[in-house]
Amino acid sequence: MDRRGLTTGYAMALAGAALFSSKAIFVKLAYVENSDALLILAWRMIFSLPFFAAVGIAVLVRDRRQGKPRPRGSTLFRALAVGVVGYYIAMILDFEGLVYVTASLERLALFTYPMFLLFIAAAFFGSPLKPADFVAVGVSYAGLALVFLADFGGGGENLTLGIALVLASALAFAVYQLLATRLIGELGSVLFTSVALSGAAIASLVHFFLLRQPGHLVVSPHYLWLAAATGLVATVVPSFLVNAGMGRIGAQSTAMISTLSPLLTIALAVAVLGERFALVDAFGTALVVGGVGYHTWRDLKR
Numbered sequence: 001m002d003r004r005g006l007t008t009g010y011a012m013a014l015a016g017a018a019l020f021s022s023k024a025i026f027v028k029l030a031y032v033e034n035s036d037a038l039l040i041l042a043w044r045m046i047f048s049l050p051f052f053a054a055v056g057i058a059v060l061v062r063d064r065r066q067g068k069p070r071p072r073g074s075t076l077f078r079a080l081a082v083g084v085v086g087y088y089i090a091m092i093l094d095f096e097g098l099v100y101v102t103a104s105l106e107r108l109a110l111f112t113y114p115m116f117l118l119f120i121a122a123a124f125f126g127s128p129l130k131p132a133d134f135v136a137v138g139v140s141y142a143g144l145a146l147v148f149l150a151d152f153g154g155g156g157e158n159l160t161l162g163i164a165l166v167l168a169s170a171l172a173f174a175v176y177q178l179l180a181t182r183l184i185g186e187l188g189s190v191l192f193t194s195v196a197l198s199g200a201a202i203a204s205l206v207h208f209f210l211l212r213q214p215g216h217l218v219v220s221p222h223y224l225w226l227a228a229a230t231g232l233v234a235t236v237v238p239s240f241l242v243n244a245g246m247g248r249i250g251a252q253s254t255a256m257i258s259t260l261s262p263l264l265t266i267a268l269a270v271a272v273l274g275e276r277f278a279l280v281d282a283f284g285t286a287l288v289v290g291g292v293g294y295h296t297w298r299d300l301k302r
Contacts, residue, residue, distance in 0.1 A: 025272050052197045079183050135291075
């Protein structure tokens with residue numbers, strides 16, 4: 001791909017990361033009223049599902065009018081399965097973890113997923129690991145670890161549980177990104193995102209109604225606004241942006257550029273939620289930006 005295509009891919013991935021970074025803020029604000037992870041996840045998907053379904057149908061209709069071959073049913077089913085196995089599982093673990101940890105800590109733990117991504121790709125897909133990959137990951141995650149440790153003290157068993165849940169979410173999301181790359185090539189980023197996240201949305205709603213009564217969906221108007229923002233601003237728009245970016249620059253580069261998302265979440269968490277930000281946090285964020293910047297610079301030079 002030429003330099004312009006790579007630059008566009010990085011811009012899409014960065015914009016998606018910026019919008020995704022607001023998710024934890026909306027969720028933590030909703031938890032002030034009701035800390036039920038299944039509830040906010042269900043409402044998130046109630047708002048998201050119509051958009052994913054409508055966009056997916058529109059793409060299929062457009063392709064049919066243009067005479068393009070219809071995607072195979074097996075390919076659509078695999079995209080649906082990837083959404084359920086990867087994105088849905090990642091979501092439920094992440095939202096449950098957010099009950100116990102701060103928005104900043106959640107984002108830092110969640111974005112250890114590029115480390116999972118690099119080594120899963122190497123172990124199962126034969127992707128080579130270069131020394132520069134270790135340098136970029138090492139610098140970035142030294143910064144993340146520094147901020148993580150500074151915020152870790154005094155949380156007890158709940159904090160440990162929360163971090164374990166978010167790390168499990170990071171692993172599920174890494175698997176999702178790796179499996180998504182090939183399917184994006186077959187279906188296109190827009191159709192893949194529509195199908196995969198529709199599957200994740202349906203799984204989330206089935207999960208909710210298996211464990212809750214319909215009356216549990218009754219919430220305040222303020223909660224609905226937060227749920228709508230979680231579903232649209234922090235889910236629908238960034239999902240299409242990130243997958244479009246991934247189609248241009250690949251899963252590993254998308255993972256690296258997305259490590260800027262914790263920095264954006266921290267800034268929002270400080271401004272909106274009043275979470276603390278000390279000198280050690282600033283030093284950690286500088287390391288993260290340095291690692292991501294180094295990786296991006298190398299990739300653009302190819």
